[in-house]
Amino acid sequence: MQSANDVVTELVRRQMSDINWRSGRSFLHMHHGGSELERVSNAASQLYFGANASARTSLPSLLELERDVIDSASGYLGAQPGTVHGVVTSGGTESIFLAVKAARDRALRRSSRNAVQRIVIPVTAHPAFDKAADCLGLGVLRVPVGSDYRVDLERLVAELTAETILVGLSAPNLPFGLIDPIEEVATVTRSRSIWLHVDACLGGLFLPFLSHVARLPAFEFSVAGVDSLSVDPHKYGYAAKGISLLLLRRTLALPRFQSDSWPLGRYETEGLLGTRAASPLASAWAIFRFLGREGLERAATDVWRTLGALTAGVRDLGCDVLLEPDGPILCITAPQPTETRAHMLRAGWYLGLIRSPPAMHLTVNLAHCDAVEPFVTELGEALKRRNG
Numbered sequence: 001m002q003s004a005n006d007v008v009t010e011l012v013r014r015q016m017s018d019i020n021w022r023s024g025r026s027f028l029h030m031h032h033g034g035s036e037l038e039r040v041s042n043a044a045s046q047l048y049f050g051a052n053a054s055a056r057t058s059l060p061s062l063l064e065l066e067r068d069v070i071d072s073a074s075g076y077l078g079a080q081p082g083t084v085h086g087v088v089t090s091g092g093t094e095s096i097f098l099a100v101k102a103a104r105d106r107a108l109r110r111s112s113r114n115a116v117q118r119i120v121i122p123v124t125a126h127p128a129f130d131k132a133a134d135c136l137g138l139g140v141l142r143v144p145v146g147s148d149y150r151v152d153l154e155r156l157v158a159e160l161t162a163e164t165i166l167v168g169l170s171a172p173n174l175p176f177g178l179i180d181p182i183e184e185v186a187t188v189t190r191s192r193s194i195w196l197h198v199d200a201c202l203g204g205l206f207l208p209f210l211s212h213v214a215r216l217p218a219f220e221f222s223v224a225g226v227d228s229l230s231v232d233p234h235k236y237g238y239a240a241k242g243i244s245l246l247l248l249r250r251t252l253a254l255p256r257f258q259s260d261s262w263p264l265g266r267y268e269t270e271g272l273l274g275t276r277a278a279s280p281l282a283s284a285w286a287i288f289r290f291l292g293r294e295g296l297e298r299a300a301t302d303v304w305r306t307l308g309a310l311t312a313g314v315r316d317l318g319c320d321v322l323l324e325p326d327g328p329i330l331c332i333t334a335p336q337p338t339e340t341r342a343h344m345l346r347a348g349w350y351l352g353l354i355r356s357p358p359a360m361h362l363t364v365n366l367a368h369c370d371a372v373e374p375f376v377t378e379l380g381e382a383l384k385r386r387n388g
């Protein structure tokens, strides 16, 4: 046995080999809103430590938290009050899975045909769609992007057949940070009664707060024909990891898993999980309350400015960005990006990499606001070494 102090000390020691993501050294996986937000999140999480979010009958406060979080997010995403319902899930992957299942279930209710059904997505869509299709026995058709890195709209529309049960678009996509042509596709899917899911896991709590600094295309429930949206408080809501929302128009049934065939009687969940941590829900609720619309707008604006500062810094070094993104993604084109990235990793900076076209890939969030200067300096060093 070890004392509590020793256990914690050992964890702190083991963390020393990890990237220092709280000070903006990682451009993947983590989103950090600063120490004040972390304190609010931790206090809320702590209150629900050990609580199971499935225990809605014995813990009715959780139902209220769910309702509040779903209502707030729906409001931010252009839904009129009472027109959208939703499911709290463990992450974007589960939300996307449930959207595809809901569309598949609707297709099954509507059709007696057994033809293999499929989903159509741009090549830039998250692999969560492939996972969902794999689990549900569906085909996947990925449509390529053109020279502007945006999906080939004509080709996408041409691929919509009687077997298509869902089109999945992104706002924005992770590889390039671009919003897909949602309004244009929605017109077609709506007229043909094909489910349109918008993956706003990345942008759902970022894009709606930028109207005063950027002109971005609509992607949310204000677009007739958007059936469902996924949005992740654990990304740009800076909540504890482990919470996403699937939001659907009320005219559509929530996905459900039901069983009656065991001794304990009726078992039913909307999400995939049984036991689910309640702490991330409490964390998201607390941060939504703490920040409100104004705080989320400030956070998004700070990130937007940081994207601009990073772009300017990279250009000063003689590199460039691949494209002007709609969302919080920067693709940096430098000669030999793989080697440059490896240098950055050795210096304590973790970046992503795009394979095609080769570029370094940065997901920018509040953690990076104070990291622009040291990042650009280190990138300059990396480029010098490559030249030297």
Ligand SMILES: Cc1ncc(COP(=O)(O)O)c(C=O)c1O
Binding pocket: 090, 091, 092, 093, 094, 126, 128, 170, 172, 173, 174, 199, 201, 202, 232, 244
């Ligand atoms: C656009 C997009 N969709 C879906 C996901 C999957 O979300 P999660 O990792 O929470 O399952 C991500 C994750 O980065 C994403 O960026």
